[in-house]
Amino acid sequence: MTTHPNRRRRLALPALLGLGVVAGFGLVTTSAAWTDDAVFTVQASAGHVDLRGSADGSTYTTADDVGTAVRLDPIVDLTPDEPAVRTVHLWNAGSVPVNLTWSSTNPTSLLDGCVDVTYSTLEPALQPGQTPVGAAVTTATVTFTVADDADAATCSGRSVSDVIVVVQGSTS
């Protein structure tokens, strides 16, 4: 009835190996449970992210870089009494929801401080859709305002071309 010491040692080896395997997978599972991205990635490996933009809400383009950027109506005759607002329409043409954020490189000031640029709050999670309707689309606005301390003598009549504003779509 007494267990032989050698038999106990022989049992210890597979037990320890099994423990290692369980611990290894256990850590992976735990990590996945704590990090939504990892779990999500595995499930959506066949999906894709495709955020598109439009100036008019009907013609959408990928606008992936500066060369293919959506051209918004130019702002002319901006004066202190009247801000100018430009709207970009966004469509999640991919297969997974995306979170929208303004790029940190977007300007908050133009023309040496003559113009302030502010941005609207973006949709937290834009749903995917095969057509640009309903929950698959949203709008974002950029507001251009003559700065409170803009000096007329130095700011009046100035202009700047090709101001780039980027909206980022991300699954994280």
Add this chain to the structure above:
Amino acid sequence: MTSTTHSTTRRFPHRTRALWAVLVAAALVVAGVGLTARATDGTSAAWTNDVHTTTDVTLGTWVDGFGTCVVRNVADDAIVPGVPCKITDIKEQNVWGFPGGMTLQGHAYFEAPGIAYGHYIAFDFTIPPPSDSRWSWANASVVSANNTAAIYSGCDELPRVVGRLAPNIGAVPEVFLVLHDTRVEDALCQ
């Protein structure tokens, strides 16, 4: 003696195996964690997509500050203490015609909280440059002004305009001005 020797020679392989088992288990743990980390990192970069937009921005022309105004008593023209006055905006409404026959229309807006019966607003402001660069102030004149505004300044002083509004027209009145780029006989400016 024999038994002791036997026992010693058999214990050593067991320790080796145990050591291997620990090493294998540790390797599995490291591999599992590494796999998870790689999967997460690789995903993060692949799952983003940006939309770029572009536009041009051109500023209009304006002047700093629109001028000054004060609230006065009709009875003695004295400034009413404690009643502030501010010119909130001067806006061009329209400009048309050809040099020598151009017309300019615009509004000046006032704000005088606390203004009361028997008070009026006296003003001194400068009209911003018109949007049509062909406009010239050299021979310009004020043709008309609503709200019974009186103009005291001379036509030669344009674009500066000094005058007053009629009394009892509220705390946020405005004056609508019409100007020509030529001197007219019945001009409101002197």
